[in-house]
Structures are given as structure tokens and as C-alpha cells.
Amino acid sequence: MKRMRLGVVLTAFLLSATPLGAAAPTPKAPSNDDCLGCHEDPSAKRADGSSLFVDKKVFAGSVHGAAGASCVDCHTDLAKTTDFPHPEKLAKPDCSGCHAQQVEDYAKSWHAAARAKSPTSKAAWCADCHGSHDIKPSNDPTSRTNHFNLPATCMRCHGDPKVFPRAGGADGSEPMSFHDSIHGKALEKSGLKVAPNCATCHGYHEIRSPKRDPKSTVARPHVPATCGSCHSKILDEYATSIHGEQLAKGNESVPVCSDCHSAHAISAAPEVRRLAILKQCGSCHDSSLKSYRDTYHGQVSELGFAAVATCADCHTAHEIHPAGDVRSSVGPAKRLATCQKCHPGAGPKFAKYDPHANPHDRGRSGILWFTALFMKYLLIGVFAFFGIHTALWFPRSVKARREAGRRDGNGDAR
Amino acid sequence: MKDHGTAAPAGGAYVRRFDELDRRLHIVLMTSFLGLAFTGLPLLFSERKWAKALSNLVGGFRAAGGLHRVFAIVMVIVFLVHLSRMMKRLFLDKDTTILWGPGSMVPQPRDLSEMLGHIRWFVGLGERPRFDRFTYWEKFDYWAVFWGMGIIGGSGFILWFPKFFSRVLPGDWFNVALLVHGEEALLATVFIFTIHFFNGHLRPEKFPMDTVIFTGVLPLDEVKHERPAEYERLIAEGKVAEIAAPAPTPEEFRRGHIIGTIAVCVGLLLASLTIYALLS
Numbered sequence: 001m002k003r004m005r006l007g008v009v010l011t012a013f014l015l016s017a018t019p020l021g022a023a024a025p026t027p028k029a030p031s032n033d034d035c036l037g038c039h040e041d042p043s044a045k046r047a048d049g050s051s052l053f054v055d056k057k058v059f060a061g062s063v064h065g066a067a068g069a070s071c072v073d074c075h076t077d078l079a080k081t082t083d084f085p086h087p088e089k090l091a092k093p094d095c096s097g098c099h100a101q102q103v104e105d106y107a108k109s110w111h112a113a114a115r116a117k118s119p120t121s122k123a124a125w126c127a128d129c130h131g132s133h134d135i136k137p138s139n140d141p142t143s144r145t146n147h148f149n150l151p152a153t154c155m156r157c158h159g160d161p162k163v164f165p166r167a168g169g170a171d172g173s174e175p176m177s178f179h180d181s182i183h184g185k186a187l188e189k190s191g192l193k194v195a196p197n198c199a200t201c202h203g204y205h206e207i208r209s210p211k212r213d214p215k216s217t218v219a220r221p222h223v224p225a226t227c228g229s230c231h232s233k234i235l236d237e238y239a240t241s242i243h244g245e246q247l248a249k250g251n252e253s254v255p256v257c258s259d260c261h262s263a264h265a266i267s268a269a270p271e272v273r274r275l276a277i278l279k280q281c282g283s284c285h286d287s288s289l290k291s292y293r294d295t296y297h298g299q300v301s302e303l304g305f306a307a308v309a310t311c312a313d314c315h316t317a318h319e320i321h322p323a324g325d326v327r328s329s330v331g332p333a334k335r336l337a338t339c340q341k342c343h344p345g346a347g348p349k350f351a352k353y354d355p356h357a358n359p360h361d362r363g364r365s366g367i368l369w370f371t372a373l374f375m376k377y378l379l380i381g382v383f384a385f386f387g388i389h390t391a392l393w394f395p396r397s398v399k400a401r402r403e404a405g406r407r408d409g410n411g412d413a414r
Numbered sequence: 415m416k417d418h419g420t421a422a423p424a425g426g427a428y429v430r431r432f433d434e435l436d437r438r439l440h441i442v443l444m445t446s447f448l449g450l451a452f453t454g455l456p457l458l459f460s461e462r463k464w465a466k467a468l469s470n471l472v473g474g475f476r477a478a479g480g481l482h483r484v485f486a487i488v489m490v491i492v493f494l495v496h497l498s499r500m501m502k503r504l505f506l507d508k509d510t511t512i513l514w515g516p517g518s519m520v521p522q523p524r525d526l527s528e529m530l531g532h533i534r535w536f537v538g539l540g541e542r543p544r545f546d547r548f549t550y551w552e553k554f555d556y557w558a559v560f561w562g563m564g565i566i567g568g569s570g571f572i573l574w575f576p577k578f579f580s581r582v583l584p585g586d587w588f589n590v591a592l593l594v595h596g597e598e599a600l601l602a603t604v605f606i607f608t609i610h611f612f613n614g615h616l617r618p619e620k621f622p623m624d625t626v627i628f629t630g631v632l633p634l635d636e637v638k639h640e641r642p643a644e645y646e647r648l649i650a651e652g653k654v655a656e657i658a659a660p661a662p663t664p665e666e667f668r669r670g671h672i673i674g675t676i677a678v679c680v681g682l683l684l685a686s687l688t689i690y691a692l693l694s
Contacts, residue, residue, distance in 0.1 A: 302460035352585020
């Protein structure tokens with residue numbers, strides 16, 4: 001891949017050099033030495049005081065320098081200049097001369113669209129990610145676009161809330177949380193080349209906005225396939241689940257990977273996530289969450305302890321099917337085994353317990369409905385009677401105390 | 415209001431109402447009841463901040479669950495000790511007065527008429543009933559514990575040993591057990607922390623504390639005014655001397671006040687949190 005790209009560069013360079021040599025009458029393009037005549041001086045400055053220094057060694061060490069590219073291969077608007085010093089304002093180098101495919105891909109990206117929309121946009125173009133005179137091939141460990149360095153490169157903008165507003169979030173959608181995610185740790189701490197970096201999910205040049213561009217690899221309908229490009233077994237499970245089937249039918253309200261795992265703060269299901277899942281599932285299955293909250297599981301988890309069953313413990317994370325489906329973990333076939341995961345030795349009657357019982361639903365359980373009704377009237381009856389009893393007794397008791405005080409003549413009722 | 419019985423026991427003759435074991439059983443029952451409420455109510459109101467704080471205070475839900483079971487065992491022991499005392503009185507001592515009559519906790523027709531008479535007295539339509547040794551509200555408190563022990567205790571054991579009970583009970587009985595355990599606990603705690611506290615300690619005639627359950631004795635004069643039927647019966651049967659007791663020492667009296675006040679305050683706090691959670 002890398003070698004091929006270098007080949008393209010060299011070929012393009014040779015092609016562009018040949019006609020220059022042949023056409024004698026046209027003015028000779030300035031050589032690199034001509035340019036460095038001025039730009040080699042570290043103290044040389046533009047009118048606004050900014051440095052125009054180009055480090056000869058750095059350029060020589062870059063992928064372009066090593067390939068023998070000349071300054072005017074990129075700064076094409078100087079190729080015919082004879083009058084030096086040249087005007088300060090130059091056109092941005094157009095990389096498409098050599099890197100046509102990449103620039104074509106980039107043109108479809110949100111970065112390009114944002115730049116096209118606003119001339120002051122800070123959206124990245126080639127040099128923002130690749131560098132300028134110091135571009136290294138991405139197989140170079142020091143390259144900005146090296147597999148292991150890419151997150152730091154993207155984070156220069158996407159970790160800064162001033163440039164990228166969502167960077168200031170704290171819900172796991174903020175890119176910076178990648179560093180502490182299982183992916184980020186695998187990549188940056190463990191140095192796993194199979195670990196994903198930003199581009200694995202978002203693409204390289206053709207990075208589309210997940211919110212604004214339905215073709216984005218991380219737009220809602222495409223998230224499972226993108227994650228599944230590595231987690232293929234999970235994708236198989238998800239795709240055949242009720243959620244996956246619904247998503248395939250175009251129902252985007254079903255959960256996709258990132259709803260439970262978050263976009264960037266992905267971790268190996270820690271305690272927090274086991275509790276957070278309740279809110280997540282409950283955002284659609286609100287009546288199930290409500291009935292769950294009436295049970296011991298629901299009460300303990302509500303107190304903040306994750307040691308009891310939460311949604312996925314019974315319903316599984318990815319292979320969720322309607323309870324009537326034979327594949328369902330809570331269906332008649334698998335229900336007991338599901339209970340036994342936490343309650344070893346539980347019998348068939350144990351599994352008849354309803355973890356989502358609704359005391360107001362007579363059809364679901366008559367005995368529970370009747371008991372709830374009885375308890376309701378017992379409580380109402382007791383408190384109504386003794387409430388009135390006490391309310392009447394209190395003023396009479398105040399009076400009795402006064403009378404007793406008079407009787408004893410010393411203010412003491414005894 | 416003037417200082418009312420907090421500084422020192424009233425003068426005059428005293429008679430015994432509760433023996434030592436009854437008083438100790440009440441203290442242990444009270445402690446275990448508060449313990450059960452402390453470790454159980456957070457589950458019932460788990461969405462409340464105070465529930466989370468209380469749960470963490472006792473060391474998390476596992477510790478709370480462990481303590482809840484310990485207090486439950488203690489309460490069952492109190493219950494069984496009392497039950498065996500009653501059985502002994504009935505079967506070994508052949509004391510049938512506990513089955514009927516003024517010395518019995520069994521509800522009788524006079525309780526109904528006293529209750530109605532009491533309510534008439536509340537609204538100024540009659541004289542205060544001439545109560546005997548046990549009033550109708552005291553009997554209600556007493557039998558409420560039996561009912562509660564059966565319902566909360568029974569459902570509690572079902573929930574404690576679900577695998578064992580699921581061999582015989584159908585699955586939805588666990589849903590029923592869970593429901594009644596919580597509802598009945600709500601009934602018991604709010605009842606004790608409001609109605610029982612008012613009847614026993616907080617109503618103006620008793621405020622701030624009726625120490626009889628802690629000292630075991632009360633002034634004969636109080637019996638005469640509050641339980642005239644008992645007083646006259648004692649005089650007629652010549653039993654006053656038999657149950658005469660020394661007045662509680664100021665130390666005993668103070669101890670009764672301190673223990674009672676702490677229990678009442680803790681209970682009222684839990685009751686306020688519960689009622690607030692139920693109403694909001």
C-alpha cells in the first residue's frame with residue numbers, strides 16, 4: 001500500500017518533470033535551492049512577522065523530499081515565477097495532482113463541506129492532518145497519520161471544545177473519551193495494531209458527519225455494520241435480534257451499538273454501564289422499567305448497586321428476541337437456565353416468578369392483583385380510622401391535660 | 415405548658431404494670447423494629463436520595479440485607495418468647511384470665527362500646543369511658559404485631575429462601591410475598607411511628623413520654639384517673655398491696671425518657687421521610 005503510494009508520487013513527479021525539460025523557451029522553474037536561498041534562513045520573516053523558514057533537513061526527511069519532489073510540485077503557482085521575492089499570498093497546494101483518489105474522497109467529507117460553506121471554517125484539509133513540509137508516510141512511527149498516532153492528530157481539533165463543541169461533552173460521545181476507552185487503551189497503551197483508531201470507524205479521507213450525512217459509516221443505520229466489521233459474531237447476533245431486524249426495516253428508534261456502549265467511551269461493560277443500561281432500555285420500554293423498579297432487582301439497582309440483575313442479564317445484550325420466540329432467553333425454553341445464571345439450583349417454579357409483575361393487571365396475575373387491592377384498602381382503612389381517631393383525640397387530650405392540671409393544682413397531670 | 419413529668423417521677427404510691435421480661439422484650443422488639451425499618455425502608459424508596467444515603471450508611475445493600483435478617487431473627491425470638499410465656503400461663507399455670515375478662519388481650523364487646531364511648535368523649539358527647547387494664551387501642555397495637563409477624567415474617571422468610579419455598583409455592587407467590595412485605599412494612603412502620611407514638615407517648619396527657627413500658631410501674635393515682643375500672647377492681651379485690659411497687663428512682667425514670675425519646679425521634683424521622691416520599 002505504502003509502496004504503491006510512493007510509486008504514484010514518483011510517477012507523477014517524473015511525468016511533470018519531463019515536459020519542463022523538453023520545453024526550452026518557457027522560463028525555468030525555480031529549483032529547490034532557489035527557494036531555499038531565502039527560506040533556509042531561520043530569521044527570515046514575512047511582513048506580518050511570521051517565519052517563512054523551511055528546514056531543509058526536515059523536508060529532505062519527508063516522504064516528498066525523499067522522493068525528490070521539488071517545491072514547485074506542490075506550490076504550482078510559483079512554477080513559472082521569475083520575479084523574486086514572490087508575492088506572499090500563495091494558493092494552497094493542490095494535492096490532487098498526485099493524490100487524486102484521496103482528494104476525491106476528501107471532497108465528499110464533512111470537512112470539505114464545512115470549508116466550502118464557510119471560508120473561515122476550521123475544518124481540516126490535507127495539511128491539518130498530514131503536515132506540510134514534514135509529511136511522513138503513515139507507516140513511519142513518527143507520522144501524524146500513523147495508525148497509533150492518528151487519535152492525537154484528530155484530537156488536536158476534536159479534543160478542543162473551542163473548535164469542536166461536542167468535545168466538551170461528558171456522555172461518552174466526546175472524542176477525548178476514546179483515550180480511556182477499551183479501544184484507546186488497546187491502541188495507545190497496549191500497542192495493538194488490530195485496535196481501532198478514529199479512522200477505523202469514521203473513515204480516512206471520506207469522513208462524513210453522522211448527524212448530517214446518512215452515508216456516514218457511523219450514521220445510525222450503519223453503526224452495527226461498522227462495529228461489526230471487527231465484532232462480526234456480535235453483529236450476527238444483533239442482526240437477527242428484534243432490534244437488528246427492526247433496524248433493517250428502517251426503524252431507527254431501536255438501539256444500535258453506540259446507544260449502550262457509547263460512541264467513544266467504549267468499555268468492557270463495567271458496573272456503571274450495567275446500571276446505565278436500565279435508563280437506556282427504559283427510554284423505550286418505560287412500563288417494563290417501572291414494573292422492574294417494584295422488584296428487589298429494581299430497588300437494589302436503583303440504590304446504585306449493580307450486583308443484581310439488570311436488563312441484559314436476563315434479556316441478553318445482543319440476542320434479544322420477543323418472549324414468545326424460542327430463541328428468547330426469557331422464553332419458556334430458556335427461562336429457567338437464565339434464572340439459574342444467578343440463582344443456581346433454582347427449580348421450575350422459581351422461574352415462574354414474574355420479574356415485571358404488575359399488581360394493577362388482573363389478567364397477568366389474579367392473586368397479585370387481589371392482594372394489592374386488599375393491601376390498599378387495609379392501609380387506607382387503618383390510617384383513615386386512626387387518622388380521624390388521633391385528630392379528634394388530640395384537642396380533647398389538650399383539654400384533659402388542662403383539667404388534670406387544675407385537679408392536681410400544680411399543673412401536673414399525674 | 416408546665417414541666418410535665420420529665421424531671422422526676424410523681425410522688426405517691428406506685429403499682430406494677432409490666433414485669434421485667436415484658437419490658438426487656440419491648441426494648442428488644444423496639445430495637446429490632448427500628449433496625450428492620452432502617453435496613454428495609456431504603457429498598458422501598460430506592461429512588462430517593464435519603465434512601466441511597468441510608469443504604470450507604472449501613473454499608474451497602476449486602477450489609478443492609480445481612481442486618482435486616484439479623485434483626486428479623488431477633489424479632490422472631492421476641493415473638494416466640496412472648497408466645498411461650500402465654501402458652502405457659504395458659505397450659506401450665508392454667509391461667510385462663512388471659513383468654514377473657516379484663517386481664518385478657520382478647521377483643522371483647524366492651525372494647526367496641528369503649529371505643530365508641532371514647533370517640534363520643536373526643537367530641538364532647540359523653541364522659542370518658544371507664545377503661546380497665548387494657549384499652550381497645552392497646553389491644554389493636556398488640557394484635558397488629560401478631561398480624562404483622564405473620565404477614566411480614568412469613569413473606570420475609572419466603573423471600574429469604576426462595577429456592578426452598580419455590581419447591582412448594584407457585585412462582586407468583588413470590589410476587590405476592592414481595593408486595594405484601596413492602597406494603598405491610600409500610601403499614602407497620604407508619605402506624606408505629608405515628609399512631610402508636612401518639613397514643614402511647616406524644617398525646618398531650620402523656621407528652622413527652624410515658625415511661626411505664628421502661629420502668630414497669632405507674633402511679634396508682636394514674637390508674638385511678640385513666641383506668642378507673644381497673645382501679646376499682648384492684649380495690650375491690652384487695653390486690654393493690656399485691657402489685658404495689660417502689661417508685662422508680664430518678665435514674666430509672668431518666669433512662670426511660672432517654673431511651674424512649676431516642677426511639678421516638680428515630681421513628682419520627684423515618685416516618686417523615688416515608689410520608690414525604692409517599693405524598694410527593
